[in-house]
Amino acid sequence: MKRLKLTLILLLGIGVYNGYAQAPLTLKEALKFALQNNQQLAKTKLDEEMGKFKTQEVRSQALPQVNGNGNYTDNLQLAKSILPGDAIGKPGENIVIGFGVKYGASIGAELNQQIYNQSVFTGLKAAKAGEEYYKLATQQSTEDVIYNVTQLYYQLLITQENLKSLDSNILKLTDLVTVTKSQYDNGLAKKIDLDRIKVNLTNYQTQRVQTLNQYTMQVNNLKKIMGMPLQSAFVIPPSSLKDIESSATAVLQYDDANMEDRTELKLLRKQEELQLFQKKAYQAENYPSLSLFGRYSYSGMSNQWMFAKDPVNSTLWYGTSAIGLSLKIPIFDGFGRRSKVSQADVTLRQLKHTMEDTKLALNTQYENAKLTIRTNITAIHSQKENMELANEVYYSTQNNYRLGLASLTDLLNAETSLADAQNAYNAALLQYRLAELDIIKSKGNLRDLLN
Numbered sequence: 001m002k003r004l005k006l007t008l009i010l011l012l013g014i015g016v017y018n019g020y021a022q023a024p025l026t027l028k029e030a031l032k033f034a035l036q037n038n039q040q041l042a043k044t045k046l047d048e049e050m051g052k053f054k055t056q057e058v059r060s061q062a063l064p065q066v067n068g069n070g071n072y073t074d075n076l077q078l079a080k081s082i083l084p085g086d087a088i089g090k091p092g093e094n095i096v097i098g099f100g101v102k103y104g105a106s107i108g109a110e111l112n113q114q115i116y117n118q119s120v121f122t123g124l125k126a127a128k129a130g131e132e133y134y135k136l137a138t139q140q141s142t143e144d145v146i147y148n149v150t151q152l153y154y155q156l157l158i159t160q161e162n163l164k165s166l167d168s169n170i171l172k173l174t175d176l177v178t179v180t181k182s183q184y185d186n187g188l189a190k191k192i193d194l195d196r197i198k199v200n201l202t203n204y205q206t207q208r209v210q211t212l213n214q215y216t217m218q219v220n221n222l223k224k225i226m227g228m229p230l231q232s233a234f235v236i237p238p239s240s241l242k243d244i245e246s247s248a249t250a251v252l253q254y255d256d257a258n259m260e261d262r263t264e265l266k267l268l269r270k271q272e273e274l275q276l277f278q279k280k281a282y283q284a285e286n287y288p289s290l291s292l293f294g295r296y297s298y299s300g301m302s303n304q305w306m307f308a309k310d311p312v313n314s315t316l317w318y319g320t321s322a323i324g325l326s327l328k329i330p331i332f333d334g335f336g337r338r339s340k341v342s343q344a345d346v347t348l349r350q351l352k353h354t355m356e357d358t359k360l361a362l363n364t365q366y367e368n369a370k371l372t373i374r375t376n377i378t379a380i381h382s383q384k385e386n387m388e389l390a391n392e393v394y395y396s397t398q399n400n401y402r403l404g405l406a407s408l409t410d411l412l413n414a415e416t417s418l419a420d421a422q423n424a425y426n427a428a429l430l431q432y433r434l435a436e437l438d439i440i441k442s443k444g445n446l447r448d449l450l451n
Helices: 002-022 027-037 039-060 118-185 191-226 241-251 263-284 336-402 408-442 446-450
Strands: 065-074 079-084 094-099 103-116 289-302 316-328
Touching (some): 103 316, 118 263, 118 336, 191 408, 336 408
Antiparallel strands (some): 065 103
């Protein structure tokens, strides 16, 4: 049955991969796939599962402990003792007498139950807190996957836009090479003009190859985080300025972020709680412990192998039992427990500093993200207008060049200005997207990207 389920899962997985090869991969689809297949997240979930078993392990110490035992002994040489001969009518002599029998056997069981053991009780509370810590660790790992996938996805979007700009520029220069070559062939243009355009075209083609390689590496990195095989293929749908502007309006409504809700701080607080339990566990080692025990055994002794069928074999069997209380009182351990408690105190103070530093870092990240948002939304509009203007200047200069009213230098300068404007616009888009992602993370709303 398990093998059948595994086969069905694999077939479904192949269908998903083929679906990605045929259809665009949206951010939501990428995130959902990553949360199902990311290897690091899967390991964290196993840690959470292991935490439950650790709680069961600690809980077992508070439950009755029952052990069985058995033995069979062949006393090859019996223990000897010396008795004075006066006892048996031989005054002045020492008599060597063997004690015991050659064979012995016993079988029994022992039960122990903790009645009062502060270390065990503290351990139970710590184990429960440990389960909660592992759940928070899974939550943190989930948020990390969402953040990293989204970040790479945005980078892919911008790199994709850069490739489109390069393709557009290459197409323009290719047409210009064709026109200029025709003019050169007819004696209307200089060879140096044609060569300058070809040099620029080659530079753009080289830049395109480099950008394409960058895009491929970004795609591979995204697949790795998603847990997707490298041979899988997908298409990233483009993003528009209108979408960014609409999301910017919502993002700018964020005034203050409640950092206490951040998973990073929740994890640190849970670590502090666990460390407090550890300190109490060290302190509990100074307390007395009380336990109940019960024992029963059934033993046999014989001078012959007691399981022989010889009728003359005689084995004496008898039972013994006992119940009682066991009290352990720690008195002095060389100040070992006190040193452990002091170490726990230092760790707690370190955690407090870590929490304060983390709060400062999270607030700084949030404020910087808000500043970047405000700066880049303005930059996006400005660079959009600048790019459109540079595009108009380029086509106007190109027409004038063809009419002989502008020099090649003017045309190439206009083309360079257009390329710079396109790159600046795309860079502003990326910076905005990344700042928006940091804002969402600061608000603890990364899971909203799944909706």
